[in-house]
Amino acid sequence: MVSRELAVGLLVGLLLVLPSVAAHGGIPDGHPNAPTPAPSQPDLAPPTQGYTGPGSVPYLSFFQGAWLYGQSSATPLGPQIPRAIKGSGDWLAWEDAASGRVFAYNVPAGAGYFVGNASTIQRNPAISGTTLVWEENRPRQTAQIMSYDLATGQLRQVSRGPGNHRNPSIDGTLVAWEDDRNGTTDIWGYDFSNDTEFPVYQSPDKDQDPLVVGDQVFFRSFRFNVWDVRGVDLAPEGNGTFEVTADPEIQGPPFSDGHGVYFLDQYLQLAWTLARYDPQTGRAAETTIHLQDAAPTPVSGDHLLQVSRDDAYSQLVVRNLTTSTATHVSGNLALVGTPFLQDRTAFFAVHTTNGTSLVALDVSPFAFGRPPSLTVTSPGALYPWVRPVAVQGILSTGPGWSEPVTFTYQVDGGAPVAIPPAESWHATLDNAEQAPGNHVVTFRATFREGPPVSASIALQVPLPAANVDVEKAGEQFHSARVLGAVNDFVLANPAAYVLLVAGLALLVLVLVRVWLALRRSRARYVIEYVPPED
Numbered sequence: 001m002v003s004r005e006l007a008v009g010l011l012v013g014l015l016l017v018l019p020s021v022a023a024h025g026g027i028p029d030g031h032p033n034a035p036t037p038a039p040s041q042p043d044l045a046p047p048t049q050g051y052t053g054p055g056s057v058p059y060l061s062f063f064q065g066a067w068l069y070g071q072s073s074a075t076p077l078g079p080q081i082p083r084a085i086k087g088s089g090d091w092l093a094w095e096d097a098a099s100g101r102v103f104a105y106n107v108p109a110g111a112g113y114f115v116g117n118a119s120t121i122q123r124n125p126a127i128s129g130t131t132l133v134w135e136e137n138r139p140r141q142t143a144q145i146m147s148y149d150l151a152t153g154q155l156r157q158v159s160r161g162p163g164n165h166r167n168p169s170i171d172g173t174l175v176a177w178e179d180d181r182n183g184t185t186d187i188w189g190y191d192f193s194n195d196t197e198f199p200v201y202q203s204p205d206k207d208q209d210p211l212v213v214g215d216q217v218f219f220r221s222f223r224f225n226v227w228d229v230r231g232v233d234l235a236p237e238g239n240g241t242f243e244v245t246a247d248p249e250i251q252g253p254p255f256s257d258g259h260g261v262y263f264l265d266q267y268l269q270l271a272w273t274l275a276r277y278d279p280q281t282g283r284a285a286e287t288t289i290h291l292q293d294a295a296p297t298p299v300s301g302d303h304l305l306q307v308s309r310d311d312a313y314s315q316l317v318v319r320n321l322t323t324s325t326a327t328h329v330s331g332n333l334a335l336v337g338t339p340f341l342q343d344r345t346a347f348f349a350v351h352t353t354n355g356t357s358l359v360a361l362d363v364s365p366f367a368f369g370r371p372p373s374l375t376v377t378s379p380g381a382l383y384p385w386v387r388p389v390a391v392q393g394i395l396s397t398g399p400g401w402s403e404p405v406t407f408t409y410q411v412d413g414g415a416p417v418a419i420p421p422a423e424s425w426h427a428t429l430d431n432a433e434q435a436p437g438n439h440v441v442t443f444r445a446t447f448r449e450g451p452p453v454s455a456s457i458a459l460q461v462p463l464p465a466a467n468v469d470v471e472k473a474g475e476q477f478h479s480a481r482v483l484g485a486v487n488d489f490v491l492a493n494p495a496a497y498v499l500l501v502a503g504l505a506l507l508v509l510v511l512v513r514v515w516l517a518l519r520r521s522r523a524r525y526v527i528e529y530v531p532p533e534d
Helices: 005-021 470-491 495-521
Strands: 061-064 067-069 070-078 085-090 091-096 099-107 111-114 121-128 131-137 144-149 153-155 165-171 176-179 186-191 196-201 206-213 215-225 227-231 242-243 261-266 272-278 283-291 303-310 315-318 327-328 335-342 346-350 355-363 373-378 389-396 408-411 426-427 438-447 453-461
Touching: 061 070, 067 453, 085 121, 085 335, 091 121, 091 131, 091 206, 099 121, 099 131, 099 389, 121 303, 131 165, 144 261, 176 215, 186 206, 196 215, 196 227, 242 346, 261 283, 283 355, 283 408, 303 335, 373 438, 373 453, 389 453
Parallel strands: 121 165, 165 206
Antiparallel strands: 061 067, 070 355, 085 091, 091 099, 099 111, 121 131, 131 144, 144 153, 165 176, 176 186, 186 196, 206 215, 215 227, 227 242, 261 272, 272 283, 303 315, 315 327, 335 346, 346 355, 373 389, 389 426, 408 438, 438 453
């Protein structure tokens, strides 16, 4: 039986350990009992004021008490309430919900202005290059599509027919919008190159949410009590109308990064799944990314900006569409409207104590990719340090990472010694002036931004009177090097698993074939002589 003293001791130990366990149960933004970030994500430093990371450029900044993973700047917008932010080149545009007007903002200048007629209500702006279009509602008139050239200052009315014309989209010289001049919502367009208005797609169905990408116009069509995505190719050699989806799933409005077309769909599940349409193959395929709702999500190249909502606050999460990795890039923010992502710069409006501010967050490039890794492939642990030892390893930086700013090793925390950075690196360590006993050698790589990586190895300097088999130590070193190289090859090449399984399967087939051949050669044959009949 367990004694009373031992039971009391165990109980006291648990009481001392539990608070420390609970204190480490959150993520960097301070939410308790939240899942720990996956190992593939950058290890964000704690939000301590003034922390700038290992390099000269800060990768952790602060705005209104919330940490931001990257360099940030803010422009006060006063009483504005921006809705969805759109952008192209040096310009941003949004609808100010407080005044009902469209505001154009020049990023390099850090300033902007309202466009168009102050007596109208302007909504749903879209921009391409320096051409800004929006939906304009005039008193006692139907909604029209207007445009403004930010370079020349030219203001013009784009749509000319009867009915309401809403929700425009633009790419280059082509504009498309929702149009109800025929009693149902159709898709109409306008080409700045020839000053021509024309129908893009007309049907008895409800068609809306147009998206212009090059010479193609994508939109949602409500058919058979479900939303599907369709497209029209307006190029001279185009194929006309084509189906993007035709399935039981419900599709959200299409959106684009300027090249590909994305949308979210849902069918009998709670979350929405991000899908991408490939114009080369003409097929749409779902990704492994799931979002909370079907609202268009800011995408730029293979970068996606997700808004993770929690009561009155929101956090920004960036995703890599190629690797599906995700990283939080902000703490709790009082976001206003939908943000915009351009390359790796996120623009978003937040409520502040002085009104609304437009924040530009230059997200650390390392948030979009896997962090680097540093491994030692040879020699093994506690290798006899009786002569200069050749240590080898692998430094994997991955896409988006540059060479490390510093790459060094330290013996027992001593002065760092520089190593030439390379994917397959090596260093020769001399045991001169090292006292007998175990020594820990730590290799460390730091980068201009992002967390450093390190790897350690233990080497043993024997006592002067100890007998060490140098040849055996060399064999251990060689075997450890070969085994480490094999392990690194398998880890760096997932296809090696498939090749290994295929090789084993082929070997089994060969052995079975040999066994069957030997069995047939050993078969016994019985010959019976039957005399002829008389």
